[in-house]
Structure formats: structure tokens, C-alpha cells
Amino acid sequence: xxxxxxxxxxxxxxxxxxxxxxxxxxxxxxxxxxxxxxxxxxxxxxxxxxxxxxxxxxxxxxxxxxxxxxxxxxxxxxxxxxxxxxxxxxxxxxxxxxxxxxxxxxxxxxxxxxxxxxxxxxxxxxxxxxxxxxxxxxxxxxxxxxxxxxxxxxxxxxxxxxxxxxxxxxxxxxxxxxxxxxxxxxxxxxxxxxxxxxxxxxxxxxxxxxxxxxxxxxxxxxxxxxxxxxxxxxxxxxxxxxxxxxxxxxxxxxxxxxxxxxxxxxxxxxxxxxxxxxxxxxxxxxxxxxxxxxxxxxxxxxxxxxxxxxxxxxxxxxxxxxxxxxxx
Amino acid sequence: xxxxxxxxxxxxxxxxxxxxxxxxxxxxxxxxxxxxxxxxxxxxxxxxxxxxxxxxxxxxxxxxxxxxxxxxxxxxxxxxxxxxxxxxxxxxxxxxxxxxxxxxxxxxxxxxxxxxxxxxxxxxxxxxxxxxxxxxxxxxxxxxxxxxxxxxxxxxxxxxxxxxxxxxxxxxxxxxxxxxxxxxxxxxxxxxxxxxxxxxxxxxxxxxxxxxxxxxxxxxxxxxxxxxxxxxxxxxxxxxxxxxxxxxxxxxxxxxxxxxxxxxxxxxxxxxxxxxxxxxxxxxxxxxxxxxxxxxxxxxxxxxxxxxxxxxxxxxxxxxxxxxxxxxxxxxxxxxxxxxxxxxxxxxxxxxxx
Numbered sequence: 001x002x003x004x005x006x007x008x009x010x011x012x013x014x015x016x017x018x019x020x021x022x023x024x025x026x027x028x029x030x031x032x033x034x035x036x037x038x039x040x041x042x043x044x045x046x047x048x049x050x051x052x053x054x055x056x057x058x059x060x061x062x063x064x065x066x067x068x069x070x071x072x073x074x075x076x077x078x079x080x081x082x083x084x085x086x087x088x089x090x091x092x093x094x095x096x097x098x099x100x101x102x103x104x105x106x107x108x109x110x111x112x113x114x115x116x117x118x119x120x121x122x123x124x125x126x127x128x129x130x131x132x133x134x135x136x137x138x139x140x141x142x143x144x145x146x147x148x149x150x151x152x153x154x155x156x157x158x159x160x161x162x163x164x165x166x167x168x169x170x171x172x173x174x175x176x177x178x179x180x181x182x183x184x185x186x187x188x189x190x191x192x193x194x195x196x197x198x199x200x201x202x203x204x205x206x207x208x209x210x211x212x213x214x215x216x217x218x219x220x221x222x223x224x225x226x227x228x229x230x231x232x233x234x235x236x237x238x239x240x241x242x243x244x245x246x247x248x249x250x251x252x253x254x255x256x257x258x259x260x261x262x263x264x265x266x267x268x269x270x271x272x273x274x275x276x277x278x279x280x281x282x283x284x285x286x287x288x289x290x291x292x293x294x295x296x297x298x299x300x301x302x303x304x305x306x307x308x309x310x311x312x313x314x315x316x317x318x319x320x321x322x323x324x325x326x327x328x
Numbered sequence: 329x330x331x332x333x334x335x336x337x338x339x340x341x342x343x344x345x346x347x348x349x350x351x352x353x354x355x356x357x358x359x360x361x362x363x364x365x366x367x368x369x370x371x372x373x374x375x376x377x378x379x380x381x382x383x384x385x386x387x388x389x390x391x392x393x394x395x396x397x398x399x400x401x402x403x404x405x406x407x408x409x410x411x412x413x414x415x416x417x418x419x420x421x422x423x424x425x426x427x428x429x430x431x432x433x434x435x436x437x438x439x440x441x442x443x444x445x446x447x448x449x450x451x452x453x454x455x456x457x458x459x460x461x462x463x464x465x466x467x468x469x470x471x472x473x474x475x476x477x478x479x480x481x482x483x484x485x486x487x488x489x490x491x492x493x494x495x496x497x498x499x500x501x502x503x504x505x506x507x508x509x510x511x512x513x514x515x516x517x518x519x520x521x522x523x524x525x526x527x528x529x530x531x532x533x534x535x536x537x538x539x540x541x542x543x544x545x546x547x548x549x550x551x552x553x554x555x556x557x558x559x560x561x562x563x564x565x566x567x568x569x570x571x572x573x574x575x576x577x578x579x580x581x582x583x584x585x586x587x588x589x590x591x592x593x594x595x596x597x598x599x600x601x602x603x604x605x606x607x608x609x610x611x612x613x614x615x616x617x618x619x620x621x622x623x624x625x626x627x628x629x630x631x632x633x634x635x636x637x638x639x640x641x642x643x644x645x646x647x648x649x650x651x652x653x654x655x656x657x658x659x660x661x662x663x664x665x666x667x668x669x670x671x672x673x674x675x676x677x678x679x680x681x682x
Contacts, residue, residue: 041535041537042535154621182395182562182622183603184603184617184622185622210536210608216608252540253536253537253539253540255569256565257568257593258568258592262568263589264547264569266541266547267544268539268541268544269538272505
């Protein structure tokens with residue numbers, strides 16, 4: 001059984017300006033001990049998915065589909081069960097975590113609180129566990145007596161990771177966990193996340209716009225565009241030989257040093273990501289696509305087979321039905 | 329010079345446009361209110377501590393390093409936005425004057441593009457007013473060929489890729505996407521016909537797919553208008569894509585400089601190697617990473633300023649080679665490692681030896 005199984009997830013924000021479909025029919029699974037990287041630009045719906053898995057959205061937000069976490073349907077849980085599922089079933093490490101710590105409480109108190117509230121341990125034990133967790137994320141255990149302002153950005157992010165692990169969750173969602181950090185510190189935090197994930201056998205959903213970070217930490221990659229997954233497969237192969245033209249453009253934005261194809265040749269994508277309220281007809285990517293065909297404005301592509309263990313929502317994918325005028 | 333030659337990065341450096349000599353910028357130390365009342369003073373932060381640099385005509389130079397290394401401060405001093413505590417900046421051979429009036433002609437020639445286009449555009453001005461503002465500040469009523477203000481604004485917008493320009497005149501910044509806003513910022517720079525553009529992290533606030541377009545635009549300006557570009561960035565992959573030369577800064581100094589191919593593929597300074605190690609890449613899981621936090625510019629270590637974090641010193645390799653005492657005690661300038669390639673490391677002379 002997968003740790004996380006998402007089926008036909010639709011998330012629609014209701015606003016004064018009308019409904020905004022942010023996630024439109026997304027399905028994926030994450031097995032124990034695996035890392036799925038979810039990539040895409042701002043507004044593509046990737047963080048909305050993270051919020052939906054833990055039901056963090058406001059009650060006005062419409063969520064449809066199923067989210068099975070350790071076999072339980074999160075979307076159908078009672079408020080009490082939901083509270084238990086948060087932190088113990090799945091926890092989340094945010095980008096804004098640098099501001100998520102309470103500035104007037106020692107960090108040990110904050111970590112211990114999460115453990116106590118979920119009934120994992122009594123007060124004294126919770127403190128002992130807080131110290132052990134802080135050590136596990138690479139800080140001396142005496143730092144539990146520090147206030148957040150005494151820690152650097154990287155250290156605060158380590159504390160947030162310790163909190164995320166406090167209740168032994170089976171899934172950790174990391175939403176842009178290193179974006180606000182400096183390059184050297186980012187590398188340290190990534191190394192920590194990877195080794196914890198490996199040692200504890202966690203399932204992890206890793207969300208970022210930075211494809212080069214994702215390909216390093218993930219086993220599998222899912223690329224999102226306009227609320228949908230448009231390509232999925234083993235991380236390195238998706239990054240190195242992308243099938244979907246959007247993935248190609250995104251991968252080109254993160255050139256590898258030494259790759260002469262990119263030397264002096266920055267390449268980008270014309271146009272801008274679509275407004276979720278005005279999603280183009282057919283393939284939502286067709287107005288910006290370098291390989292657009294006549295049929296693309298009319299065909300809504302599904303995730304067709306695109307090589308061993310891979311899928312892509314593009315008429316050029318090998319498993320796509322035959323369309324007139326489309327060459328493969 | 330053909331495009332192919334430019335693309336291979338084999339640029340014959342043109343004449344120097346901006347020359348920086350031994351630049352130093354200090355920020356006064358800060359202490360708490362009580363300590364301040366008691367007459368205590370904090371240590372000054374040496375944000376830029378002896379930087380020398382030449383930007384040539386038509387060149388793209390990347391100034392790279394971690395946050396706090398002084399790259400932005402150096403760029404700002406080069407723009408005349410900060411008064412250096414020491415050193416000289418020359419524009420086409422003439423030293424910069426420090427008075428606001430003396431700087432004005434220079435400021436017209438050297439334009440800046442910042443990281444966050446939303447913050448650099450006045451939300452209550454139309455795009456036309458934003459782009460025309462530079463002309464008005466510099467009291468330019470007509471272009472060199474007698475063009476009207478309207479024509480100059482239109483030309484700048486279309487050079488920045490906003491076409492047809494008239495369509496953008498009456499729009500406000502919030503009506504544009506992030507990429508378009510950065511193009512407006514660039515148009516505002518181009519309208520003054522600058523010789524140099526200093527771009528401080530010009531794409532790090534933009535979506536990944538839009539970044540390439542903005543970088544391609546900068547490359548086009550260099551190619552077609554022969555503008556020199558100084559790009560301040562933390563992203564070495566970006567430097568690989570656009571820069572002819574790369575300068576790596578650490579704690580207020582340039583520790584390595586040279587052609588991009590050299591610095592990024594055959595780095596000589598252990599700090600550059602460490603920075604390259606942390607560029608994320610597929611399969612790069614088990615590489616060594618420097619521990620510790622970015623260092624403190626109020627307490628610059630003696631000797632080579634990198635020695636407390638240097639893998640060669642920490643691993644004992646420097647001791648084996650008999651240079652450890654030099655690393656700990658002798659500050660050093662940039663040493664030539666290869667043609668056009670310099671690094672401030674005591675290992676460089678040893679590695680040159682046969």
C-alpha cells in the first residue's frame with residue numbers, strides 16, 4: 001500500500017472574482033521510502049496540492065477527489081481524526097518556516113509541545129525527545145534552550161525539520177524548504193533532508209520550482225502546468241531527456257555547468273503562465289509551445305505513455321493516439 | 329566579431345570601460361542602545377575589502393558569491409550609489425567624482441537593474457512615465473538624432489521586447505507579469521542609451537521559464553548595442569550561461585577571476601570549488617559540502633581569509649605541502665594560475681610547479 005495515494009484531485013478556490021480552479025484532476029502515489037518531486041512555476045498549483053493533502057485550505061475552498069494517507073481518506077476525516085493525521089500521518093516543512101517559529105518561546109518548548117499535544121509522550125519525555133531530535137538534525141542538543149532569534153536561517157530550518165519529525169510521520173511534505181536559504185546552507189539542508197528520509201524510510205513529497213534541486217533529491221518527478229501534471233517519470237531521465245515541451249523549457253532554465261549547449265545561449269519560454277481562470281482550450285500549454293501542432297488547441301491530452309515508466313500529456317508522446325498531422 | 333565567436337565565449341576583451349582599483353567599503357558597526365549610550369562601538373563591517381576589477385567594452389562579467397560576500401556592495405559602489413572608503417573607480421580612464429552633480433553624467437552611462445522588478449517600479453506611474461523618467465531627470469528632450477521623448481520611450485520599450493510599445497504606455501506595473509515588469513525596468517535603463525548595465529540578480533525573482541528570456545534579452549543588448557554588463561549573481565549556472573568572465577567573491581575580496589570556462593570548469597580556489605560543489609545536479613548526492621555559516625565581515629580572519637573553512641587546511645593537505653603557516657598567517661593577492669586566470673590561494677604556485 002502506498003503511503004500517499006492521490007486520485008483525481010481538484011481544488012477550486014472561491015473568490016469574489018469567481019471560481020479559480022487551481023488543481024485540475026491530479027493523481028499520484030508515493031511509496032514508503034520514496035521521494036516524489038513536484039515541479040512547476042508559481043501559480044501552477046503545486047503548493048495547493050500540499051495544502052489539500054493536510055486539508056489546510058479554508059472551508060470555502062472546494063476539494064474533490066480522494067487523498068489516501070496510510071489508507072485513510074483525509075478528505076473524509078472528522079476534525080479530531082484530521083488533527084491526529086496532521087503531524088503523525090504527514091507533516092510539512094514550509095518555505096516560510098523561517099517565520100513560523102514562535103519568537104518568544106524556546107525552541108525546545110515548541111518541539112516538545114507538538115509531541116505532547118499528540119499524546120506521544122509526557123512533558124519530561126517530550127523534552128528528552130526534543131533534545132534528541134535537535135541532535136538528529138545536526139544541532140547540539142543544548143540549542144533547545146535557544147530562542148529562534150539566536151539561530152541562523154539554516155538552523156531555524158533544521159529546527160522546523162526536527163518538528164516535522166517529532167511525531168514520527170510516515171509522509172513529510174517539503175514545500176520550497178530551501179528557497180530562502182543561501183547556496184551553501186541550502187546544500188547542507190538538502191543533504192540533511194535526504195539522509196533523514198533515507199534513514200527513517202520516509203515517504204516525501206518535495207515541492208519546488210527549482211528543477212535542479214528536485215532532480216538531486218527525488219526518485220521520481222512530476223511536472224505541473226496550469227493545475228495538471230504534464231509529465232511524470234524517474235527523476236533523472238525526466239530531467240535529462242524530457243518529452244513534454246514544457247519540461248524541456250523548464251530543464252533548459254537550469255543548465256548544467258560545462259554543458260556547451262547552454263553556453264552563451266540562455267533559452268526561455270515566450271509568454272507567461274496562464275491565468276487559472278482563463279486556461280487555454282485543448283492542451284493548456286499550446287500557446288507557448290515550441291512544438292505546437294494543428295490539433296493541439298482542440299485535444300485535451302492525457303498522460304500517455306512516454307517510454308519505460310514514464311508518461312507525458314503531449315500529442316508527441318509515443319503512447320499518444322495517432323492524430324492527423326502529428327509527427328513522432 | 330561573429331555570433332559564433334561570442335557564443336563560444338572567446339571574446340577579445342575590448343577597451344576598459346570601468347576600472348576599479350583597490351575598492352574598500354565599510355559599514356559602521358552597530359551595537360545595542362544601552363551599549364551605545366555607554367560609548368561602546370561595534371566593529372566595522374568590511375563589506376568590500378580591496379576589490380580591483382576591470383569591465384571591458386561589450387563584456388558580460390559575472391560577480392558571484394554567497395550572500396554577504398560583498399558583491400552587491402561592490403556593484404553599488406561601482407554605480408556611485410555608495411561612497412567608497414578607499415580606492416578609485418575610473419570610467420573610460422577618468423576618476424569618478426564624488427559629488428552628486430559630478431556623478432550625474434556617469435549615472436546616465438551606467439544603469440542598474442535590480443532583483444525585484446515589482447519593488448523597483450513606482451506602482452502609481454504608468455509605464456510611459458516610468459520609462460521617460462530617466463530622460464526627464466537628465467533633462468534630455470531630444471535624442472541624438474532629434475527623436476522626441478515619445479520616440480525614445482517607444483524605442484526603449486521595443487528594444488526591451490515590449491512590442492508594440494504604444495500598447496504599454498498607459499498600463500500600470502500591476503497590469504504586467506513579472507517578466508514584463510523586468511523588461512520595463514530594462515527599458516528604463518535603455519532609454520538613456522547606457523554604456524554599462526549593472527544587473528543585480530536580475531532573474532532570481534522571476535519564474536524559471538521567464539528567466540531565460542530576460543537573460544537572452546541582456547545578451548542581445550550586448551550583441552546589438554555593445555553594452556557591457558556586470559551581472560551580480562549567486563547562481564553559477566547562470567554565470568555559465570551568460571558570462572564571458574566570472575569573478576568569485578569571498579568576504580569582501582575577489583578570490584578568483586578568469587574566463588567562465590576556466591573558473592567554472594578548472595577552478596583553482598578551494599572556495600570556488602566548494603561553490604561549484606553545491607550547484608545542485610542529478611546524481612550529485614555525495615559531494616563534500618562546506619560546513620558552517622557564511623562568515624562575519626566584522627571579523628575577517630588573518631592570513632588567507634578562507635583558511636578556517638578551507639578543505640585543504642582542514643584536511644591537513646596544506647600542512648603536508650608545508651604551506652599551512654602561510655595559509656594561517658599570510659594574506660595574499662590574486663596570483664596568476666593560467667592565462668587570464670587568477671586565484672588568491674597559496675596552493676596556486678605549487679600547482680604550477682612541474
